[in-house]
Amino acid sequence: MPDEAEATQGQKAPDIEAEELFRHAMGSFASGVTVVSCVANGMDHVMTASAVSSVSLDPPLILVCVNRSARFHAAISSAPTWAVSVLSAEAKLHAEWFATSGRQLAGQLDSVPHHRTPSGTAVLDQTLATLECKTQQQLRAGDHDIVIGRVTSVDRGSGTQPLLYWRTQYRELATGSQP
Numbered sequence: 228m229p230d231e232a233e234a235t236q237g238q239k240a241p242d243i244e245a246e247e248l249f250r251h252a253m254g255s256f257a258s259g260v261t262v263v264s265c266v267a268n269g270m271d272h273v274m275t276a277s278a279v280s281s282v283s284l285d286p287p288l289i290l291v292c293v294n295r296s297a298r299f300h301a302a303i304s305s306a307p308t309w310a311v312s313v314l315s316a317e318a319k320l321h322a323e324w325f326a327t328s329g330r331q332l333a334g335q336l337d338s339v340p341h342h343r344t345p346s347g348t349a350v351l352d353q354t355l356a357t358l359e360c361k362t363q364q365q366l367r368a369g370d371h372d373i374v375i376g377r378v379t380s381v382d383r384g385s386g387t388q389p390l391l392y393w394r395t396q397y398r399e400l401a402t403g404s405q406p
C-alpha cells in the first residue's frame with residue numbers, strides 16, 4: 228500500500244509531465260511576436276503577445292489570447308479599440324520590455340519609439356505591420372480570454388525582417404532570408 232506522500236506524488240508527477248509536454252509541444256510552434264496595445268482610463272496599456280491569429284478574411288477578424296491574470300486583461304476588457312504591432316527583428320528589446328511583469332505602467336512607452344493611430348492607440352514604430360480593431364467578442368477559455376477583434380484599419384510598417392519566438396527564445400530568420 229503506498230503511503231500518503233507516495234500517493235500524492237503518484238498523482239502529481241504525471242500532471243507536471245503532461246504540462247511540460249504541452250509547453251514543449253506549443254513552444255515548438257514558431258510564431259511571430261506582437262505588441263498589443265489599448266487605452267483604458269486614459270492610460271496606455273501594452274503587452275507582448277504571440278497568441279495572435281488571423282480568424283476571418285470577410286469580415287476581417289483577428290484574435291489575441293490574453294491571460295486573465297495579466298494587467299492587460301482588465302485594460303482590453305474595457306477598451307473599445309485595441310491595436311496589434313507586428314514586430315520587426317529590431318524591436319526585440321521592446322518585446323522583452325512589454326513582457327516584463329510588474330513594470331511600471333505609467334511612462335512605459337517613454338523610451339519606445341511609437342506613434343498613434345487616428346483613434347489614439349499607441350503602436351510601435353519598429354514593425355512589419357499594424358492593425359487596429361474593435362472588440363467583437365470576448366470568450367473565456369481556461370485561464371485566458373480569447374478576444375476577437377474586427378479589424379478597422381491596417382498599415383504597413385517600415386521593417387523588413389520579423390521578430391520570431393521559438394522554444395522560449397527570440398529568433399530571427401537566417402541571414403539571406405530576404406522577403
Ligand SMILES: Cc1cc2nc3c(=O)[nH]c(=O)nc-3n(C[C@H](O)[C@H](O)[C@H](O)COP(=O)(O)O)c2cc1C
Binds near residue numbers: 260273275294298300
Ligand atoms: C514572446 C512572448 C509572448 C507572449 N504572448 C502572450 C500572449 O499571447 N498572451 C498573454 O496573455 N501573455 C503573453 N505573454 C506574457 C506577457 O507578455 C506578460 O505576462 C506580461 O508581463 C503581461 O503584462 P501585464 O501583466 O503588465 O499586462 C508573452 C510573453 C512573451 C515573452
